[in-house]
Amino acid sequence: MYNTKIDETKIDRLANLAVNTGLSLKPGQDLLITSPVEALPLVRRIVVHAYRAGANLVTPLFSDPEITLARYENAPDTSFDKAASWLYNGMGEAFDNNTARLAIVGDDPMLLEHQDPGKIGRSNKALSNASKPARERITTFTINWNIVAWPGKAWACRVFPELSAEEAQKSLAEAIFAASRVNNANPHEMWKKHNENLKQKSSWLNSMDFDFLHYKGPGTDLKVGLAKNHEWMGGASKSQNGITCNPNIPSEEVFTTPHCLKVDGHVSSTKPLSHQGSLIEGIRVEFKEGKIINAKADKGEKVFNKVLDSDEGARRLGEVALVPDSSPISQSNILFYNTLFDENAACHIALGQCYSKCFKNFESLTNDDIKSFGGNSSMIHIDWMIGSKDINIDGIKENNLIPVFRNGEWVN
Amino acid sequence: MYNTKIDETKIDRLANLAVNTGLSLKPGQDLLITSPVEALPLVRRIVVHAYRAGANLVTPLFSDPEITLARYENAPDTSFDKAASWLYNGMGEAFDNNTARLAIVGDDPMLLEHQDPGKIGRSNKALSNASKPARERITTFTINWNIVAWPGKAWACRVFPELSAEEAQKSLAEAIFAASRVNNANPHEMWKKHNENLKQKSSWLNSMDFDFLHYKGPGTDLKVGLAKNHEWMGGASKSQNGITCNPNIPSEEVFTTPHCLKVDGHVSSTKPLSHQGSLIEGIRVEFKEGKIINAKADKGEKVFNKVLDSDEGARRLGEVALVPDSSPISQSNILFYNTLFDENAACHIALGQCYSKCFKNFESLTNDDIKSFGGNSSMIHIDWMIGSKDINIDGIKENNLIPVFRNGEWVN
Numbered sequence: 001m002y003n004t005k006i007d008e009t010k011i012d013r014l015a016n017l018a019v020n021t022g023l024s025l026k027p028g029q030d031l032l033i034t035s036p037v038e039a040l041p042l043v044r045r046i047v048v049h050a051y052r053a054g055a056n057l058v059t060p061l062f063s064d065p066e067i068t069l070a071r072y073e074n075a076p077d078t079s080f081d082k083a084a085s086w087l088y089n090g091m092g093e094a095f096d097n098n099t100a101r102l103a104i105v106g107d108d109p110m111l112l113e114h115q116d117p118g119k120i121g122r123s124n125k126a127l128s129n130a131s132k133p134a135r136e137r138i139t140t141f142t143i144n145w146n147i148v149a150w151p152g153k154a155w156a157c158r159v160f161p162e163l164s165a166e167e168a169q170k171s172l173a174e175a176i177f178a179a180s181r182v183n184n185a186n187p188h189e190m191w192k193k194h195n196e197n198l199k200q201k202s203s204w205l206n207s208m209d210f211d212f213l214h215y216k217g218p219g220t221d222l223k224v225g226l227a228k229n230h231e232w233m234g235g236a237s238k239s240q241n242g243i244t245c246n247p248n249i250p251s252e253e254v255f256t257t258p259h260c261l262k263v264d265g266h267v268s269s270t271k272p273l274s275h276q277g278s279l280i281e282g283i284r285v286e287f288k289e290g291k292i293i294n295a296k297a298d299k300g301e302k303v304f305n306k307v308l309d310s311d312e313g314a315r316r317l318g319e320v321a322l323v324p325d326s327s328p329i330s331q332s333n334i335l336f337y338n339t340l341f342d343e344n345a346a347c348h349i350a351l352g353q354c355y356s357k358c359f360k361n362f363e364s365l366t367n368d369d370i371k372s373f374g375g376n377s378s379m380i381h382i383d384w385m386i387g388s389k390d391i392n393i394d395g396i397k398e399n400n401l402i403p404v405f406r407n408g409e410w411v412n
Numbered sequence: 413m414y415n416t417k418i419d420e421t422k423i424d425r426l427a428n429l430a431v432n433t434g435l436s437l438k439p440g441q442d443l444l445i446t447s448p449v450e451a452l453p454l455v456r457r458i459v460v461h462a463y464r465a466g467a468n469l470v471t472p473l474f475s476d477p478e479i480t481l482a483r484y485e486n487a488p489d490t491s492f493d494k495a496a497s498w499l500y501n502g503m504g505e506a507f508d509n510n511t512a513r514l515a516i517v518g519d520d521p522m523l524l525e526h527q528d529p530g531k532i533g534r535s536n537k538a539l540s541n542a543s544k545p546a547r548e549r550i551t552t553f554t555i556n557w558n559i560v561a562w563p564g565k566a567w568a569c570r571v572f573p574e575l576s577a578e579e580a581q582k583s584l585a586e587a588i589f590a591a592s593r594v595n596n597a598n599p600h601e602m603w604k605k606h607n608e609n610l611k612q613k614s615s616w617l618n619s620m621d622f623d624f625l626h627y628k629g630p631g632t633d634l635k636v637g638l639a640k641n642h643e644w645m646g647g648a649s650k651s652q653n654g655i656t657c658n659p660n661i662p663s664e665e666v667f668t669t670p671h672c673l674k675v676d677g678h679v680s681s682t683k684p685l686s687h688q689g690s691l692i693e694g695i696r697v698e699f700k701e702g703k704i705i706n707a708k709a710d711k712g713e714k715v716f717n718k719v720l721d722s723d724e725g726a727r728r729l730g731e732v733a734l735v736p737d738s739s740p741i742s743q744s745n746i747l748f749y750n751t752l753f754d755e756n757a758a759c760h761i762a763l764g765q766c767y768s769k770c771f772k773n774f775e776s777l778t779n780d781d782i783k784s785f786g787g788n789s790s791m792i793h794i795d796w797m798i799g800s801k802d803i804n805i806d807g808i809k810e811n812n813l814i815p816v817f818r819n820g821e822w823v824n
Contacts, residue, residue: 037474043479051491052486055487057487071463078440079468082442093498
């Protein structure tokens with residue numbers, strides 16, 4: 001039933017990497033997995049590695065794109081203001097009881113392209129509200145978590161439209177394996193080195209303690225204030241439960257929290273944003289005192305504006321991230337239509353909720369502290385790409401300009 | 413990925429029947445489905461019919477036999493005392509908020525045959541404890557619920573070991589469709605008539621209001637006291653949320669609550685009991701004052717004794733059910749190795765929890781009332797078959813004997 005042409009050795013390596021480097025799962029932890037049903041071959045290997053790592057209980061929750069579509073095509077209108085809050089309340093309870101969280105992405109990024117944007121917006125809003133108890137354990141980095149990807153067939157056909165479904169899936173699998181560094185027989189060692197490189201960049205940025213970053217490029221002239229006591233992070237980091245994990249596989253970024261009241265200028269997206277089934281392209285926005293006061297998009301403008309109207313914090317920034325244009329994902333020249341990959345091909349910013357872990361001594365901070373430092377709060381967190389080989393970035397510290405990026409690459 | 417040779421029209425009819433007769437799902441209800449991943453083709457059609465019936469939100473939870481086995485083969489010993497209580501707490505919350513419950517069965521009945529009975533017993537006990545908030549909404553008939561079956565390949569190969577996997581699946585599918593009455597183009601009408609027949613039997617038994625049933629047959633001489641204010645039920649019945657549903661598809665039984673202190677004599681099983689992955693055959697037990705004081709089995713005796721040791725109420729009866737030997741399932745001569753089917757081929761009894769709905773005016777009863785009437789309480793509820801063409805049953809009312817079954821058939 002689940003035969004694919006995908007390299008089983010690499011599926012197993014990715015599963016092992018997700019459990020032992022991604023999550024760094026500890027004996028006695030439980031594990032909650034969310035996954036498309038199509039990724040069952042990967043989930044089965046993850047479950048084996050999780051139990052071998054000493055997990056007490058592994059609970060997978062599967063989704064199915066046809067079931068998602070059946071709702072849009074058959075449900076009464078009232079359905080779209082509902083979400084399974086009982087399930088997210090339960091997940092919050094699990095996370096508070098030593099459960100780690102693994103998410104597998106792999107669905108068609110354009111699954112909802114023919115559905116009503118109004119229904120999509122309402123449904124996302126209901127989901128954001130309901131899933132808060134589960135989501136806030138992730139954004140506050142309470143627990144160790146990880147995301148990896150499965151080469152779903154429909155997704156693969158979007159990325160490689162010129163290939164047969166089977167060949168497309170094989171190609172996407174190879175691209176995922178390469179970006180996730182599992183082509184080498186010892187991916188854990190590869191990730192150790194990679195983590196050291198990212199650490200060197202974030203340490204330099206932390207030593208500089210910039211007040212602002214100033215982005216200049218085609219369609220972009222944006223000054224982004226950084227939050228008070230902000231901390232740059234990248235690669236492996238320590239969650240509040242004391243476990244050092246690698247939340248994203250792949251990951252090429254170093255990132256921190258901007259000041260949500262101190263962003264001014266205009267910025268253009270450099271890659272499409274694939275948001276919960278819709279594609280948003282050619283975004284151009286204007287910020288004033290941290291807030292988006294004008295937003296346009298060549299494609300998906302309606303959906304984008306629904307996103308911005310999600311709540312008060314949806315028009316403000318919660319993350320800035322630096323990624324060189326020479327990153328392996330950028331150099332692959334593959335547009336993945338998936339944030340987990342595409343955000344690692346370019347510098348990006350995120351609308352919405354900030355990561356409270358991107359502050360010095362974040363464990364001791366209250367929500368009021370984070371707010372007073374300039375950290376944004378929202379029920380959404382949506383990354384979009386603003387970097388390219390044409391972007392230049394300066395750091396500003398007490399009116400001194402220090403070059404950070406030139407032509408899309410690290411200066412140091 | 414999910415191509416099968418199973419008749420799609422009948423899959424769709426079964427889905428429609430499950431939603432509109434089985435659950436009798438009402439507009440504005442939510443629906444929770446549990447299912448093996450293998451039954452995805454049926455789940456997808458159920459989701460469509462549920463939304464068309466006006467469901468607000470349908471949430472499927474999938475299980476996978478390889479993932480279940482991966483735990484037994486790889487998890488640390490501590491795992492087997494754990495269960496996902498957060499998930500069952502969430503399900504309880506959902507049921508308290510107008511959610512109906514649909515379960516799809518279809519797994520290999522002997523999935524766990526090579527696993528340690530000690531681990532199976534501990535794991536079942538942990539699951540029973542954790543799932544109480546979800547289970548008690550079913551046993552107290554708080555919500556409308558339904559079970560249907562999917563012809564899983566591994567299950568089909570147990571039932572038809574002489575056929576190829578594909579042919580076995582096709583044969584089991586046809587057996588399920590026949591027993592579920594979906595071979596007719598209007599299964600809802602078939603079920604309406606069937607419900608009327610079952611109603612006639614239960615009404616007669618209620619009018620007789622027997623004190624005891626006396627079973628006699630090969631290896632069986634058992635006197636079962638019936639609970640005070642017991643009510644016989646069968647087919648469609650009304651849940652506490654006011655919805656009349658058909659919990660089991662198929663169903664051929666009329667059933668009620670025995671008095672848990674008034675069962676005496678000995679009884680032998682007439683069909684194998686397939687219990688959570690293990691097969692128990694040739695059960696012979698002796699009751700004294702309601703309690704099993706001696707239990708033997710030709711096969712699976714260890715597992716059976718673990719079941720009996722689950723808790724105080726596990727050695728006492730929670731249900732008696734009458735099914736004629738001429739029932740279509742009995743006449744099919746197929747041994748399904750699955751209670752949903754096999755219990756409809758023969759008279760049976762159940763160890764453990766009673767159904768509180770099997771009392772007059774059950775909506776107004778407290779747990780103390782039910783206990784004082786003789787209703788049993790336990791975290792298990794396990795049916796096993798004691799009927800055959802050789803069984804005779806008398807009803808006893810104030811020392812008068814009234815024939816109920818002769819040679820496995822209804823007298824009236």
